[in-house]
Amino acid sequence: MAESAACPAFQLGRPRYDQSSFFGRLRHFVDIIDPSTLFVSEKKLKECIKLLDDYKHDTLPPGVSADQLWEAQKIKQWLNQSHNACVNYANRNATKPTPTSKFLEGYVGAVTSAVSIALGLNVLIQKANKLSPGTRMIIQRFVPFPAVASANICNVALMRHSELSEGIDVLDNNGSVVGSSKIAARHAIMETAFTRVVLPMPIFVLPPIIMSYLERLRFLQRNCRLLLPIHSVVCLVTFGLSLPVAISLFPQMSQIEVSRLEPEIAMATDCKVLTYNKGL
Numbered sequence: 001m002a003e004s005a006a007c008p009a010f011q012l013g014r015p016r017y018d019q020s021s022f023f024g025r026l027r028h029f030v031d032i033i034d035p036s037t038l039f040v041s042e043k044k045l046k047e048c049i050k051l052l053d054d055y056k057h058d059t060l061p062p063g064v065s066a067d068q069l070w071e072a073q074k075i076k077q078w079l080n081q082s083h084n085a086c087v088n089y090a091n092r093n094a095t096k097p098t099p100t101s102k103f104l105e106g107y108v109g110a111v112t113s114a115v116s117i118a119l120g121l122n123v124l125i126q127k128a129n130k131l132s133p134g135t136r137m138i139i140q141r142f143v144p145f146p147a148v149a150s151a152n153i154c155n156v157a158l159m160r161h162s163e164l165s166e167g168i169d170v171l172d173n174n175g176s177v178v179g180s181s182k183i184a185a186r187h188a189i190m191e192t193a194f195t196r197v198v199l200p201m202p203i204f205v206l207p208p209i210i211m212s213y214l215e216r217l218r219f220l221q222r223n224c225r226l227l228l229p230i231h232s233v234v235c236l237v238t239f240g241l242s243l244p245v246a247i248s249l250f251p252q253m254s255q256i257e258v259s260r261l262e263p264e265i266a267m268a269t270d271c272k273v274l275t276y277n278k279g280l
Helices: 022-032 035-039 042-056 066-079 100-127 133-141 144-159 161-166 182-198 200-214 218-222 224-247
Strands: 168-171 177-181 253-257 273-277
Touching (some): 022 224, 161 182, 168 182, 177 182, 182 200, 182 224, 182 273, 218 224
Antiparallel strands (some): 168 273
16 A cells, blocks of 8 residues: 555544644644535545555555555544534433433523623623723623633533533543543543633634724725625634634643542552543
8 A cells, every 4th residue: 555654544434644743633633524525525535544444454556555544444434423403412422321401401501601602791791881982892802711711610510510520431441431430521621611712702702803904995885785794704714813723722632641540440450551432
């Protein structure tokens, strides 16, 4: 199998880029959300599946490169999956069952916190008589960020609350379960919640700043109908940049020192570091 020096050797079912570094994780998630996969034909998809089957059964035709195999795996893993609200559920740490009621609590808590904070901040801004109308308008544009950030934290905490009480599995170097740790669960949820705070930050901070300058342009003042499509493009580009950055902050399979875990877990292994699934 031919491969270039810049391309790592293909490993079926493994990420193409090093997941121990931020830039490796960033490249991995940028690759995952590549919109070009939306335009892959049915014929191309079948060719990719066949190529991976040939690799699995050691019947690859001569001349197939590692690049071709990575591309085939990318198309098969991600083209057939729906990316919707269920991504939070699918990428949680699923070592413990979670009742449906917890997800309903997460939804109610997220909506309640977002609406309450948004309304509260708007009321405070309206009562700030010392602010000029222009300043008040700019500040109001930033209100959605704390509202959404708090909703995300509440959502993660409530949807995964059972992990805090039951713990999550921690694994040794061989991938064997050493025990169930509440401390590791707390770390996993805190890392995930921090990611959800960072994710909307560029989306709610950058577009208002960018649009406040663009709206001053005479061209757009004369063509007000263009404001909405331009705003949409700015938001789309910002989200496309912030998503891979946010979810690359922490590795999904995170590590924690045994000395920081429960005593019973420390006594059950000789490993100095254990691994747990943080979720996305």
